[in-house]
Every structure is written in structure tokens, then in C-alpha cells.
Amino acid sequence: AQSVTQLGSHVSVSEGALVLLRCNYSSSVPPYLFWYVQYPNQGLQLLLKYTSAATLVKGINGFEAEFKKSETSFHLTKPSAHMSDAAEYFCAVSDGATNKLIFGTGTLLAVQP
């Protein structure tokens, strides 16, 4: 069975500071990993995805994530937070066959001025 764990349901950073959102996965097969962002009362927007190519994945809005098999991690980072980054972020895993997405519990990012 596949699962993802997001450490920290709430993360608060100052504008301009580093953003680090943690995600650890569990999978019996090579996983496909995703980060999505959700703004209030909206659907999900894909930030980036890992599909067994380069381990460092660059996404939209300046976000990137690094797949570390030894640590079973796929943490999301951004060098400098903007106010517009305040949203909920979800890590998800898929087996690539059924394409079912298993979501983590989400991390609410607050950006302080």
C-alpha cells in the first residue's frame, strides 16, 4: 500500500524566507510523487511531479522538490516566500498504473509580512 506523510500541518514563514514543506512516502513500487497547491475554495493545481527521471524537480512559481530514495522523502522548497504562496499544499503518491492519487493530510503555509 502507498501512503504519504506530511510533517507539520501548519508552517509559518516570513516573506522572503525559505519555504520547506516536508513529505515522506511509503511505496512498494517505484512511486510517482506530486505536490499540489490549493487556494481557499478552489481545486488543486499541480506544482510539480516526479516520475523517475531527474531527482530534482522544478515546478511552477519557483518551487522545487528533491526525490531522495534513501530517505523516502520528497520535500518541497522555495528559496524566497511570497505573500501569494499562502495556501494549502498537498503531497501525493501514485503507483503510475492505476493513477490513483493518495494524498497527504496537507500543510497550510502562512506567509507573514
Place this chain on the structure above:
Amino acid sequence: GAVVSQHPSRVICKSGTSVKIECRSLDFQATTMFWYRQFPKQSLMLMATSNEGSKATYEQGVEKDKFLINHASLTLSTLTVTSAHPEDSSFYICSARTGLAGGRLDEQFFGPGTRLTVL
């Protein structure tokens, strides 16, 4: 490209009534659509997988007679919440899967969600 719409965006209904939610892929054909529900401040939980022209596959614990899914065309799937009760109040989100020629992974595109409130 790859836009998914949902209608309605919000619906309030009385307990015991049925509510239909539409999910449309606007500029691509979606062989598969997924339906999720999201409770306040919680993650998305997959309810069912809908394939065009066949019966939906429901996740464990989801009542198929309660949540009727129809995927009549490659651009439309509907979720009907039958005899809705207050505990069905939630945010329902659909996603549609594209088919990438030669690719192993088909990306899912999410709709904006439907907020259902049952009084």
C-alpha cells in the same frame, strides 16, 4: 489547455433531496475521471474512479447507491448524492485524466470543486 469545470460551484439543499454535480473536461477527452471529497481542513479522499462507458469503481467504505456516478461521455461525468443528509456536506472535487501518447503517466487535472451544504 486541460481545463476541468464543475457545476454548480456551491449548492445548498434540504435533507432528503438529491443533488447532481457535473464535471466536464473542456478542451480534452478524459477516459477516466476521479471523484474526491474533502472535509474542512482535511485531505482529499478518493471516492470513486469513473471510466467512460463503464461502471464506476468505488473505494472501500463509499456507498455506491448513495453516490451515483455516471460517465456518459469522454467529457462529462456526474456525481449524484442521493437522499442527502447533513453528514454529506463536504467539498467535492473531480479530476480528469488525460491520455499521453506513449507515456506511462497520465496527468490528472482538477476541477474547482463543489461545496455541498445539506441543511
